[in-house]
Amino acid sequence: MIDSTAEKLLLIKLKEGSFQAFEKLYTMYSGKLYNFIMRLSSGNQYMAEEVVQTTFIRIWEVRGKVDPDASFISFLCTIAKNLLMNMYQRQTVEYVYNEYLMKSAADRDSQTEDTIDLRFLNDYIDSLAEELPAQRKKIFILSKRQNYTNKEIAEMMGISESTVATQLSLAVKFMREQMMKHYDKVIALLFAFFVNEM
Structure with missing residues (x-):
């Protein structure tokens, strides 16, 4: 209690x-x-x-x-x-969006622009990680790229789990805010997908 x-x-x-x-x-x-x-x-x-x-x-x-x-x-x-x-x-x-990418890949023999877009988004996330403070960047990479749990990261870095959670949340919040700048592009692709399916 x-x-x-x-x-x-x-x-x-x-x-x-x-x-x-x-x-x-x-x-x-x-x-x-x-x-x-x-x-x-x-x-x-x-x-x-x-x-x-x-x-x-x-x-x-x-x-x-x-x-x-x-x-x-x-x-x-x-x-x-x-x-x-x-x-x-x-x-x-x-x-x-992923269904759209799979459909596009099946419909084309050559490398599609959508695949390039997907690679671009992954590269963009990596570039955003470089903008994070050193500790926050390390926590983000260990969690999101290497799949360590908060507890494991805390033990590895000698910090509390709550600090890991806070820093990770700040990193994710920053990523989401930056990714929203590309939201209009995602919506455009989704619209094209639905139009083609009609």
């Missing part, structure tokens, strides 16, 4: 900008939030980990709006559910 008085004190400190309070709250609630998302996502561990990370970075970003007198776990769950819904929507777009 989490002491409500201690929680309220941590929330007040978080609201004032205490990263130490943030890490304590992460330790207290990340496991509960992970289990909650695992139930909502039918046991999807990748989604659960991504949502937990992104939820807590969102908490840090809006820490000034946190209400110490309100239920923190309800606040966390509301953010997490919205993020999970966004992930499902994004996966649907990615699925249709």
Whole structure:
């Protein structure tokens, strides 16, 4: 049972900008939030980990709006559910986009522009990683390119899991913001796909 008085004190400190309070709250609630998302996502561990990370970075970003007198776990769950819904929507777009690329590859004998586009996007992600601070870049590569867990990365780098989660979430947030600059291109390809299928 989490002491409500201690929680309220941590929330007040978080609201004032205490990263130490943030890490304590992460330790207290990340496991509960992970289990909650695992139930909502039918046991999807990748989604659960991504949502937990992104939820807590969102908490840090809006820490000034946190209400110490309100239920923190309800606040966390509301953010997490919205993020999970966004992930499902994004996966649907990615699925249709991948289907488009597969169809294009089957229809053409030579290397397609879409394959070039896909390689370009991978190269673009790599170039974005180079813009990250050194520690954040290393965490991103270990997690997203080499598939290490947060716990393994924390042990390798001698830092806390919450620090790994925070840095990884910041890296992913940066990537997503930059990738949105190419969103119009993805939508154009999807539109062409649906027109050709009609």
